Amino acid sequence: MRSAISLAALTLLLRGVRADSTEATEATILDPTAECTPYNYPPVANVISSFPPLWEPVASVPTTDPGYAKFLAMNSSIPNIAPKGTNGAPSGVIDTYSASDPDCWWSSSQCVTPKVAGLNPDIATMPEPLTLGYGFDDGPNCSHNAFYDYLTSKQQKATMYYIGSSVMIWPLQAQRAAADGHEICVHTWSHRSMTAFNNEQAFGELWYTMQAIKLVTGLTPTCWRPPLGDVDDRIRYIAQQLGLTTILWKYDSFDWKANDPVVVPPVTPADVQKNYDNLISAAASGTFNTAGAIMLTHEINNYTMQTAMDNYEKLAAAFKYIVPVGVGYNKTQPYVETNVTQPSFQAYIAGSRTGASASASGSGSAATNKAGVAGSGSGSGSASGSGSAAQATGKGAGVALRLSGATLVLAALLGGAALVL
Numbered sequence: 001m002r003s004a005i006s007l008a009a010l011t012l013l014l015r016g017v018r019a020d021s022t023e024a025t026e027a028t029i030l031d032p033t034a035e036c037t038p039y040n041y042p043p044v045a046n047v048i049s050s051f052p053p054l055w056e057p058v059a060s061v062p063t064t065d066p067g068y069a070k071f072l073a074m075n076s077s078i079p080n081i082a083p084k085g086t087n088g089a090p091s092g093v094i095d096t097y098s099a100s101d102p103d104c105w106w107s108s109s110q111c112v113t114p115k116v117a118g119l120n121p122d123i124a125t126m127p128e129p130l131t132l133g134y135g136f137d138d139g140p141n142c143s144h145n146a147f148y149d150y151l152t153s154k155q156q157k158a159t160m161y162y163i164g165s166s167v168m169i170w171p172l173q174a175q176r177a178a179a180d181g182h183e184i185c186v187h188t189w190s191h192r193s194m195t196a197f198n199n200e201q202a203f204g205e206l207w208y209t210m211q212a213i214k215l216v217t218g219l220t221p222t223c224w225r226p227p228l229g230d231v232d233d234r235i236r237y238i239a240q241q242l243g244l245t246t247i248l249w250k251y252d253s254f255d256w257k258a259n260d261p262v263v264v265p266p267v268t269p270a271d272v273q274k275n276y277d278n279l280i281s282a283a284a285s286g287t288f289n290t291a292g293a294i295m296l297t298h299e300i301n302n303y304t305m306q307t308a309m310d311n312y313e314k315l316a317a318a319f320k321y322i323v324p325v326g327v328g329y330n331k332t333q334p335y336v337e338t339n340v341t342q343p344s345f346q347a348y349i350a351g352s353r354t355g356a357s358a359s360a361s362g363s364g365s366a367a368t369n370k371a372g373v374a375g376s377g378s379g380s381g382s383a384s385g386s387g388s389a390a391q392a393t394g395k396g397a398g399v400a401l402r403l404s405g406a407t408l409v410l411a412a413l414l415g416g417a418a419l420v421l
C-alpha cells in the first residue's frame with residue numbers, strides 16, 4: 001500500500017529519529033518506546049533505493065540487479081506450476097485444488113515431501129528424540145531486547161526467521177541475533193503468500209531478504225520459512241536454487257492469531273497456552289520419544305515473546321533438548337560465509353554454544369559472535385524473567401533516511417502499511 005504522508009506526520013517521524021547507534025548500544029535499551037524509536041543507519045540508508053519498497057510485494061527484479069542473471073539462469077527449469085493467486089494474494093484456488101496434491105502444496109495438505117524430482121524434503125520435525133527445534137518468526141521485532149536477554153540468560157540459541165523489510169528498518173536488532181549466536185533464516189521480503197507470486201516475484205522475495213541480511217550482518221542465510229507455511233514444489237525449487245532449506249513445523253502455537261480482533265473465531269491467550277500445554281504434555285507422554293518436534297512461535301509482539309518466556313522452563317522440563325533447528329540437523333555451517341559456525345547437536349547438548357567463529361565481514365560488524373560468553377559462563381540475565389520491556393506490535397514504526405544531494409527519500413512503516421515519500 002502506498003499513500004502520501006502529511007507534512008505533520010513527516011515532522012513527527014523526523015523528530016523521532018535517533019542519531020546513529022551500534023548493535024551493542026541498541027541491545028542495552030530496555031524501554032520499548034526507546035527501542036522502537038527509529039534511527040538512521042547509513043549502511044542501509046545508503047543503498048535502500050536499490051531494494052524494493054518496504055513491505056510491498058516484490059514486483060520484479062531489475063535487469064541491473066545482480067540477482068537478475070541468477071534468476072534468468074534458473075527460470076527455464078522452474079517447475080511449470082501456476083501461481084495460486086496474484087501478487088502474493090492467494091485466490092480461492094485452494095477450494096478447487098486436486099485432492100491428489102500434485103504440487104505438494106503445504107497449505108492444502110501439509111505436504112513436506114516434494115513430488116518434483118530432485119527437491120529436498122522440507123524440515124518439519126527434529127531427527128533427535130525429545131528434542132524441540134526452537135525458533136521464532138517475523139523478526140526482528142524492534143523491542144526484542146528483553147526476550148533476547150532472556151534467551152541469553154538461559155544460554156539458549158534459537159532459529160530466527162527474519163523478514164527482509166524488518167531487517168532494513170531495524171538493522172541493529174537484526175545484528176543482535178548474529179551477535180548473540182542465533183541462527184538466522186529468511187522469512188521473505190513482504191510476508192505474503194509465496195505460491196501466489198510469479199517466478200520472478202517469488203525469487204525476489206527470497207533474494208532481497210538474503211541481500212538485506214547479508215548487508216546488515218555480513219551473513220548469507222541458507223534456510224527459510226514460508227509465511228503461513230505457503231509453499232509448493234515451484235517455490236521449493238526457487239528456494240533450493242538459492243541454497244535455502246525449507247523449514248516448516250508440525251505444531252502451531254497460534255500465538256500469531258491471539259488478540260487479533262479480525263480473527264474469527266477469536267484466538268485467546270488461553271487457547272495459545274493450551275497449545276503450548278498440549279505440546280508439553282505430548283512430550284511428557286512419549287510422543288517425541290523417537291523424533292522431536294517443531295512448533296510455530298513468533299517474536300511478532302510483546303504477548304508472543306512474553307508467552308515464549310513464560311513457557312520456556314516448562315518446555316525445558318518436558319523436552320530433553322531445546323536447540324536451533326540447524327543444530328538439530330548438525331548444520332555446523334549455517335551461512336554461506338564460513339567464518340561463523342554453530343555447534344553440532346552433540347556439541348550443543350554437551351554445552352557448547354559456538355562453532356569456531358570469527359568476525360564476519362560486511363557492514364554488520366556485530367556478526368562477531370559473542371555467544372561464547374554465554375556458552376561458557378552463567379549469562380548475565382539482566383532482564384531475566386520479567387521481559388516486560390518487550391511491547392512492540394511487530395510491524396512497528398520505522399524509517400530509513402537517505403540524504404543524497406537534494407533528494408530526501410523517506411521510507412516509513414506504520415502499522416504494517418508502507419508509506420513511501
Ligand SMILES: [Zn+2]
Pocket residue numbers: 137138187191227228
Ligand atoms: Zn511469519
